[in-house]
Amino acid sequence: MFRILVSDAISEEGLAPLRKSEQIEIVQKKVTEVEDQLHEFDALLVRSATKVTEELLSKMPNLKIIGRAGVGVDNIDVEAATKRGIVVINAPNGNTISAAEHTFAMMAALVRHIPQAHISVKSREWNRSAFVGTELQGKHLGIIGFGRIGSEVAKRARAFGMFVHVYDPFLTKEHAEKLGVSIHTLDEVLACSDIITVHTPLTKETKGLLGEKNLAKTKKGVYLINCARGGIIDEQALIPFLQNGHVAGVALDVFEQEPPGDHPLFAFDNVIFTPHLGASTVEAQLNVATQVAEEVLQFLEGKPVTSSINLPTLSKDVYEKIQAFYNLAKKMGTIASQYMNIPVQELSVTYAGTVADLETTYITRSLLAGFLRPRVASTVNEVNAAMIAKERGITYGEKFSDETYGYANCLSLTVHGENKTFTIKGTHIPNYGDRIVHFDGFTIDFAPEGHLLYIQHQDRPGMIGKVGNILGEHQINIATMQVGRQQAGGKAIMMLSLDKPIDDALLQKLTEIEDIETVKRVEV
Numbered sequence: 001m002f003r004i005l006v007s008d009a010i011s012e013e014g015l016a017p018l019r020k021s022e023q024i025e026i027v028q029k030k031v032t033e034v035e036d037q038l039h040e041f042d043a044l045l046v047r048s049a050t051k052v053t054e055e056l057l058s059k060m061p062n063l064k065i066i067g068r069a070g071v072g073v074d075n076i077d078v079e080a081a082t083k084r085g086i087v088v089i090n091a092p093n094g095n096t097i098s099a100a101e102h103t104f105a106m107m108a109a110l111v112r113h114i115p116q117a118h119i120s121v122k123s124r125e126w127n128r129s130a131f132v133g134t135e136l137q138g139k140h141l142g143i144i145g146f147g148r149i150g151s152e153v154a155k156r157a158r159a160f161g162m163f164v165h166v167y168d169p170f171l172t173k174e175h176a177e178k179l180g181v182s183i184h185t186l187d188e189v190l191a192c193s194d195i196i197t198v199h200t201p202l203t204k205e206t207k208g209l210l211g212e213k214n215l216a217k218t219k220k221g222v223y224l225i226n227c228a229r230g231g232i233i234d235e236q237a238l239i240p241f242l243q244n245g246h247v248a249g250v251a252l253d254v255f256e257q258e259p260p261g262d263h264p265l266f267a268f269d270n271v272i273f274t275p276h277l278g279a280s281t282v283e284a285q286l287n288v289a290t291q292v293a294e295e296v297l298q299f300l301e302g303k304p305v306t307s308s309i310n311l312p313t314l315s316k317d318v319y320e321k322i323q324a325f326y327n328l329a330k331k332m333g334t335i336a337s338q339y340m341n342i343p344v345q346e347l348s349v350t351y352a353g354t355v356a357d358l359e360t361t362y363i364t365r366s367l368l369a370g371f372l373r374p375r376v377a378s379t380v381n382e383v384n385a386a387m388i389a390k391e392r393g394i395t396y397g398e399k400f401s402d403e404t405y406g407y408a409n410c411l412s413l414t415v416h417g418e419n420k421t422f423t424i425k426g427t428h429i430p431n432y433g434d435r436i437v438h439f440d441g442f443t444i445d446f447a448p449e450g451h452l453l454y455i456q457h458q459d460r461p462g463m464i465g466k467v468g469n470i471l472g473e474h475q476i477n478i479a480t481m482q483v484g485r486q487q488a489g490g491k492a493i494m495m496l497s498l499d500k501p502i503d504d505a506l507l508q509k510l511t512e513i514e515d516i517e518t519v520k521r522v523e524v
């Protein structure tokens with residue numbers, strides 16, 4: 001049974017996929033109302049109101065996934081979540097149109113003084129001359145941040161007969177041309193625009209982007225809009241520019257502090273506000289809630305998510321293709337880690353055959369997580385595996401090769417430790433399963449599953465019998481056994497799969513058999 005905490009207002013209809021599952025219990029409460037139960041939740045669904053801080057995460061040791069029903073994740077400490085192996089997902093395009101339309105509504109309201117006129121009429125005034133506006137047609141619109149929302153705003157602006165000028169340092173010239181806009185420097189956009197709208201995420205670079213210095217570079221009489229994130233336009237810095245009339249008006253949907261309390265900008269009649277309504281439409285809320293609910297359900301069913309902030313993205317199609325290798329890689333990592341139970345510096349993964357054409361990043365992360373799991377006390381998974389490897393000084397890399405050793409596909413892992421290097425090779429055979437076909441210099445063929453016992457010995461008659469007798473005496477049943485040797489009478493190995501694990505005393509007893517060199521237990 002999984003418990004999901006939904007701590008912000010999320011569309012009830014959108015939660016339907018989760019409600020259908022008998023394995024899921026949904027609790028719709030604010031974090032503060034369930035302080036004593038936080039440790040029980042497996043998933044957390046939020047919008048922008050809940051602040052998912054490191055402190056909150058420390059109270060939720062069972063948390064596996066955070067779903068943001070919306071775009072911005074600046075209310076989530078993604079780094080802290082990643083360290084804890086918690087997947088963070090969002091709904092990147094579910095509210096794009098709503099946010100773009102809201103921006104446009106704000107633009108029209110701003111230049112035609114609609115909110116002020118509305119208040120005036122309701123106050124029984126009829127003051128037509130006080131609210132003379134300006135047309136949008138023929139005006140120059142500066143768009144800072146040209147992603148999903150910025151480009152939808154541009155489409156609407158062109159339909160209104162506006163000239164669009166874009167600043168986005170990450171937009172290529174080719175992509176901009178495809179979208180029918182030309183890229184400019186920030187200074188050019190600031191200097192030529194009658195109206196400027198920001199559509200970037202809030203980052204270290206964009207915080208205060210429109211502050212005192214850049215506001216001074218804008219045209220006199222400029223209108224400004226922020227429907228992205230509070231703080232991209234520095235609220236305090238606006239005050240002198242509004243007082244001296246340099247800025248003709250401002251529309252804010254978002255604030256540095258939400259709710260803003262008694263804000264100094266409330267004193268200006270030419271500043272209009274909405275309470276973070278960009279995504280507040282029935283359509284957007286249904287879209288974002290459905291997207292995250294479906295993803296969370298997928299994840300809790302043990303399938304990788306397709307749109308994550310802290311994992312490589314994976315479509316359903318790609319996932320289906322890599323799933324088998326993802327599982328094989330994890331098992332190979334786990335086996336290698338237990339077999340090489342010494343400090344290691346480097347893992348090198350080689351992909352050959354059909355697997356080499358797939359999305360290997362995800363497979364490698366799975367292998368890394370499998371390798372680290374027996375070594376670290378904390379949760380380790382695809383989310384934090386790379387971070388944990390780095391912390392432990394373990395580097396890893398991928399290679400590609402044509403050598404498949406006669407199989408359709410082959411994954412090869414080489415682990416470099418202090419004084420020892422170990423290689424394991426595996427293959428996935430459709431409708432048959434995973435096989436390990438090479439183990440530390442020996443050709444072999446075993447299924448990487450269950451309680452494995454690895455024995456390296458001298459190739460002498462009777463070795464199998466001796467091992468079998470001791471295990472039998474201790475009521476340990478051998479499920480399967482594979483043997484391999486380099487040459488007759490030389491070094492040989494046995495890989496046994498047992499019905500139950502063996503304890504340390506039995507391990508020691510096996511080690512004492514004459515001509516046995518190494519005995520290792522491996523749990524997969």
Ligand SMILES: NC(=O)c1ccc[n+]([C@@H]2O[C@H](COP(=O)([O-])OP(=O)(O)OC[C@H]3O[C@@H](n4cnc5c(N)ncnc54)[C@H](O)[C@@H]3O)[C@@H](O)[C@H]2O)c1
Nearest residue numbers: 072099145146147148149168170199200201227228278279
């Ligand atoms: N008001 C709302 O309710 C509402 C609704 C949806 C989204 N948003 C916010 O709108 C913003 C944009 O959302 P989106 O879906 O278009 O995101 P997006 O990722 O598609 O686009 C963001 C763009 O900003 C650009 N960018 C990043 N750093 C920049 C910088 N320093 N200068 C200029 N451009 C920069 C990126 O290259 C990208 O093209 C986000 O902050 C999001 O949270 C607000």
Ligand SMILES: O=C(O)[C@H](O)COP(=O)(O)O
Nearest residue numbers: 047048049070071072279
């Ligand atoms: O980033 C977003 O998706 C928007 O700001 C919407 O935020 P909300 O879900 O709190 O309305």
